[in-house]
Amino acid sequence: xxxxxxxxxxxxxxxxxxxxxxxxxxxxxxxxxxxxxxxxxxxxxxxxxxxxxxxxxxxxxxxxxxxxxxxxxxxxxxxxxxxxxxxxxxxxxxxxxxxxxxxxxxxxxxxxxxxxxxxxxxxxxxxxxxxxxxxxxxxxxxxxxxxxxxxxxxxxxxxxxxxxxxxxxxxxxxxxxxxxxxxxxxxxxxxxxxxxxxxxxxxxxxxxxxxxxxxxxxxxxxxxxxxxxxxxx
Amino acid sequence: xxxxxxxxxxxxxxxxxxxxxxxxxxxxxxxxxxxxxxxxxxxxxxxxxxxxxxxxxxxxxxxxxxxxxxxxxxxxxxxxxxxxxxxxxxxxxxxxxxxxxxxxxxxxxxxxxxxxxxxxxxxxxxxxxxxxxxxxxxxxxxxxxxxxxxxxxxxxxxxxxxxxxxxxxxxxxxxxxxxxxxxxxxxxxxxxxxxxxxxxxxxxxxxxxxxxxxxxxxxxxxxxxxxxxxxxx
Numbered sequence: 001x002x003x004x005x006x007x008x009x010x011x012x013x014x015x016x017x018x019x020x021x022x023x024x025x026x027x028x029x030x031x032x033x034x035x036x037x038x039x040x041x042x043x044x045x046x047x048x049x050x051x052x053x054x055x056x057x058x059x060x061x062x063x064x065x066x067x068x069x070x071x072x073x074x075x076x077x078x079x080x081x082x083x084x085x086x087x088x089x090x091x092x093x094x095x096x097x098x099x100x101x102x103x104x105x106x107x108x109x110x111x112x113x114x115x116x117x118x119x120x121x122x123x124x125x126x127x128x129x130x131x132x133x134x135x136x137x138x139x140x141x142x143x144x145x146x147x148x149x150x151x152x153x154x155x156x157x158x159x160x161x162x163x164x165x166x167x168x169x170x171x172x173x174x175x176x177x178x179x180x181x182x183x184x185x186x187x188x189x190x191x192x193x194x195x196x197x198x199x200x201x202x203x204x205x206x207x208x209x210x211x212x213x214x215x216x217x218x219x220x221x222x223x224x225x226x227x228x229x230x231x232x233x
Numbered sequence: 234x235x236x237x238x239x240x241x242x243x244x245x246x247x248x249x250x251x252x253x254x255x256x257x258x259x260x261x262x263x264x265x266x267x268x269x270x271x272x273x274x275x276x277x278x279x280x281x282x283x284x285x286x287x288x289x290x291x292x293x294x295x296x297x298x299x300x301x302x303x304x305x306x307x308x309x310x311x312x313x314x315x316x317x318x319x320x321x322x323x324x325x326x327x328x329x330x331x332x333x334x335x336x337x338x339x340x341x342x343x344x345x346x347x348x349x350x351x352x353x354x355x356x357x358x359x360x361x362x363x364x365x366x367x368x369x370x371x372x373x374x375x376x377x378x379x380x381x382x383x384x385x386x387x388x389x390x391x392x393x394x395x396x397x398x399x400x401x402x403x404x405x406x407x408x409x410x411x412x413x414x415x416x417x418x419x420x421x422x423x424x425x426x427x428x429x430x431x432x433x434x435x436x437x438x439x440x441x442x443x444x445x446x447x448x449x450x451x452x453x454x455x456x457x458x459x460x461x462x463x464x465x466x
Contacts, residue, residue, distance in 0.1 A: 066401065118364060128401030131351060131376040143364040143377045148399065166381065168299065168361030 010122035012178035018100035047072030064126040098132035109224020155186030195219035243355035245411035251333035280305035297359040331365035342457020388419030428452035
């Protein structure tokens with residue numbers, strides 16, 4: 001299948017570009033509280049889909065991810081009996097999602113890909129979160145695109161179509177890059193190309209992810225360096 | 234006046250960051266047609282405000298700047314009796330606005346400012362235009378913000394307030410940087426800070442611009458290097 005027409009790559013971010021779990025565990029451990037930070041990170045992330053589902057269904061009006069993260073956090077702090085954090089502490093801790101660390105191959109792979117393609121985020125993270133994260137981790141995006149801009153969370157089709165429209169491209173000229181098959185399938189359903197880059201350690205060493213190759217995707221890559229090799233021009 | 238709270242700088246682009254007039258003249262002259270390219274550039278830019286006014290008033294539905302530029306271009310080509318361009322030529326020529334050249338101080342000044350602030354465009358140019366221009370000219374933005382995202386052209390207040398909201402900041406934490414006083418006054422009216430960087434050559438050597446200092450602005454800078462000096466932390 002010819003990929004010659006692809007001009008832009010849009011990236012899922014949490015899990016695909018950055019290691020949210022490891023980053024949260026590391027920052028949590030530095031807080032000096034008696035908490036199982038792996039379980040805390042998993043529970044925080046576990047609240048992600050249900051909270052977005054409430055927005056996608058219309059139960060909640062548009063709410064940016066920072067605010068959804070904070071709702072889940074407040075609940076978790078109560079469950080874990082953590083009552084020593086000030087409001088400023090909580091705001092800072094909620095923004096740990098702005099400080100997630102890229103997988104080791106992410107910056108070198110993106111730097112190579114950027115020579116030939118427009119690189120944009122296409123994440124459910126809000127614009128400030130993604131902008132601050134890029135600055136923190138040195139991620140060389142050309143453009144920050146977000147569910148917040150389109151006011152639809154992935155996998156709503158508006159998110160992918162809105163990104164192509166903002167990039168001034170046809171959907172077939174845009175390739176979605178993600179570690180999650182559902183994200184890629186939703187992108188393909190509205191005409192985008194798809195590159196699957198599984199991240200076996202996204203949920204930690206004990207949880208197996210679905211890394212099985214799927215021939216319906218245009219590309220299967222081991223990491224972003226491999227993606228850059230396969231998309232070399 | 235303390236500027237300690239400023240966390241992000243939002244930049245007007247046409248005229249403030251890039252030399253639209255010189256860029257269009259240079260590319261026009263390379264086309265090899267008998268045209269007064271300075272007059273052509275001025276007329277193209279001259280159609281900008283009236284065409285946006287039709288969107289701002291509601292006479293036209295939301296229309297991105299690429300499409301407004303094309304409407305003005307088609308009119309100009311007819312007026313200048315230029316009938317030799319193919320549709321592909323016209324599309325390429327309309328995208329000259331994606332290929333404008335930065336003023337010489339823009340990239341070095343932005344590179345310094347980026348160490349201390351979030352840098353975003355806040356232009357009436359559409360996202361693809363600004364993204365392609367940044368790639369072409371090496372402009373180191375952290376984030377591309379545009380009238381297209383908010384669906385309001387400057388100087389509508391929604392444009393400035395929408396940018397602050399997307400950056401996750403209070404208006405007073407954002408400083409608008411522009412060569413045009415009306416843009417800065419509109420930003421200030423909704424609470425943003427303002428830095429005036431006049432560009433005496435924006436309209437060519439024969440047209441004097443309003444470069445008079447105005448004490449109501451927080452900063453008056455000669456160019457982006459001077460702005461970086463004044464905003465050094």
